[in-house]
Amino acid sequence: MNTLVTGRRLARELGEWRSNAPAYKSLAERIRVLLMDGRLASGARLPAERELSQALDLSRTTVAAAYSKLRDDGFLDSVRGSGSTLRLPGRERGEHALHTGLPLDFTKATAPAYPGLQAAYAAAAAELPAHLGHDGFDLVGLPDLRESIAQSYRDRGLPTSAEQVMVTIGAQHALQLVTRTLYSPGERILVEQPTYPHALDTFSSIGARVLAFPVRQDGGWDLPEALLQIRRAAPTLAFLMPDFHNPTGMSMSVHEREFLAAAAAREGTVLVVDETTALLDIDRGPLPPMACFSPNILTLGSLGKVAWGGLRIGWIRGPRDMLAQILRNRPAVDLGTPLVEQLAATHLLADLPSMVASRSLDLRRGRDNAVSLLREALPQWKVRSPDGGLNLWINTETVSSSALALAARAEGLGLVPGPRFGIDGAFERYLRLPFSYGEGQMRDAVDILARLAGRVGSDPLRMPLQAVI
Numbered sequence: 001m002n003t004l005v006t007g008r009r010l011a012r013e014l015g016e017w018r019s020n021a022p023a024y025k026s027l028a029e030r031i032r033v034l035l036m037d038g039r040l041a042s043g044a045r046l047p048a049e050r051e052l053s054q055a056l057d058l059s060r061t062t063v064a065a066a067y068s069k070l071r072d073d074g075f076l077d078s079v080r081g082s083g084s085t086l087r088l089p090g091r092e093r094g095e096h097a098l099h100t101g102l103p104l105d106f107t108k109a110t111a112p113a114y115p116g117l118q119a120a121y122a123a124a125a126a127e128l129p130a131h132l133g134h135d136g137f138d139l140v141g142l143p144d145l146r147e148s149i150a151q152s153y154r155d156r157g158l159p160t161s162a163e164q165v166m167v168t169i170g171a172q173h174a175l176q177l178v179t180r181t182l183y184s185p186g187e188r189i190l191v192e193q194p195t196y197p198h199a200l201d202t203f204s205s206i207g208a209r210v211l212a213f214p215v216r217q218d219g220g221w222d223l224p225e226a227l228l229q230i231r232r233a234a235p236t237l238a239f240l241m242p243d244f245h246n247p248t249g250m251s252m253s254v255h256e257r258e259f260l261a262a263a264a265a266r267e268g269t270v271l272v273v274d275e276t277t278a279l280l281d282i283d284r285g286p287l288p289p290m291a292c293f294s295p296n297i298l299t300l301g302s303l304g305k306v307a308w309g310g311l312r313i314g315w316i317r318g319p320r321d322m323l324a325q326i327l328r329n330r331p332a333v334d335l336g337t338p339l340v341e342q343l344a345a346t347h348l349l350a351d352l353p354s355m356v357a358s359r360s361l362d363l364r365r366g367r368d369n370a371v372s373l374l375r376e377a378l379p380q381w382k383v384r385s386p387d388g389g390l391n392l393w394i395n396t397e398t399v400s401s402s403a404l405a406l407a408a409r410a411e412g413l414g415l416v417p418g419p420r421f422g423i424d425g426a427f428e429r430y431l432r433l434p435f436s437y438g439e440g441q442m443r444d445a446v447d448i449l450a451r452l453a454g455r456v457g458s459d460p461l462r463m464p465l466q467a468v469i
């Protein structure tokens with residue numbers, strides 16, 4: 001069945017959609033922007049005209065004209081009686097626009113595979129026969145891998161036993177398992193604003209009510225606002241990235257960790273701490289993991305950023321009773337983590353310090369190169385140099401990043417615009433730029449950005465349609 005986008009949700013996603021163009025054109029263009037950058041999926045069903053006209057306080061004729069324009073331009077299929085379905089020309093239903101195939105694809109914050117990966121897989125293949133007596137459905141993880149993961153926490157100063165670890169198929173899967181287990185319909189989830197887009201996707205896929213509190217590059221985590229939200233709305237879960245927050249690259253101070261852990265514990269909110277990027281320290285130095293400050297924290301981890309995204313090994317660290325609950329729910333989602341990857345991950349973890357050191361060197365090079373290129377080519381943009389993570393979170397001050405992303409796509413550069421990281425259409429003037437790509441690629445990307453920044457301007461809707469196809 002096609003996902004139905006409600007009028008209220010669409011109104012939220014649209015953000016500041018009006019421009020100097022007639023309202024129906026502005027609306028159609030804005031919906032197209034949402035489709036192009038993945039905030040609305042190809043195959044999603046738009047609300048009925050009457051519902052959207054009420055949600056936006058617009059005449060029904062305007063909404064009908066906008067839908068009609070989208071239809072004429074090939075972005076909408078309407079069938080009497082079954083509504084209007086978004087369509088990205090040339091793509092299959094449900095596929096996101098972000099799998100670009102563009103020559104300069106900066107839509108993903110990933111890093112190249114660790115050079116020792118092949119050796120780890122070879123060792124894993126050699127060990128496989130010893131595991132073939134196993135039925136292969138491994139819902140908790142191989143004992144040696146769980147122990148290696150536990151050891152990695154002990155090395156960071158957090159006492160952990162193998163029984164407190166469940167191995168998963170990456171951190172995204174871990175988040176899916178946690179959310180499905182702990183969240184019930186009608187409850188609320190607190191997130192940082194901005195946040196990791198696929199966490200928002202996970203929460204919206206179960207219809208969760210999401211609240212947000214700000215993380216600012218110049219002021220950190222807004223603790224009074226977080227406290228207010230936790231007290232007022234009693235969210236079931238709060239999703240946080242204290243170590244190299246995606247996309248800002250910030251890290252929480254020890255005081256912020258203590259404060260948020262205590263506030264959540266008092267109100268019964270479970271903190272889901274995503275540490276997928278925690279090992280990407282460039283020049284910060286160690287800080288205690290958030291779980292040092294409260295026993296009721298679920299920590300998500302992954303080898304995706306230090307080793308390779310394609311490894312698909314992650315984990316959940318948490319109290320045994322919560323892991324037991326997650327384990328009971330897991331078969332509804334999947335039937336276990338593949339064994340060869342787990343064996344390879346065990347070898348990689350034995351090499352963790354050198355893997356982390358090699359990643360850190362590459363990221364330092366990438367970050368410094370990106371920051372200096374951008375500061376030279378676009379001095380009017382505010383580019384903060386983070387001390388970890390994979391991304392720059394750039395405040396362009398005036399440029400619409402949705403329009404910039406559309407224009408860049410026409411030049412072969414894939415970007416994710418700022419609003420993908422927020423709720424309610426926030427961050428239109430921000431751009432997330434991963435710095436983990438090669439020097440030459442970054443130079444080409446910055447050249448394109450510098451060329452387009454002046455042309456695109458601040459209006460998200462000004463780009464001509466033909467520029468993006």
Ligand SMILES: Cc1ncc(COP(=O)(O)O)c(C=O)c1O
Pocket residue numbers: 109169170171172173196241246274276277301302303304309312313314
């Ligand atoms: C914050 C965050 N969480 C989770 C993930 C997904 O991790 P994995 O590839 O292990 O599923 C990513 C990857 O981009 C991420 O940045």
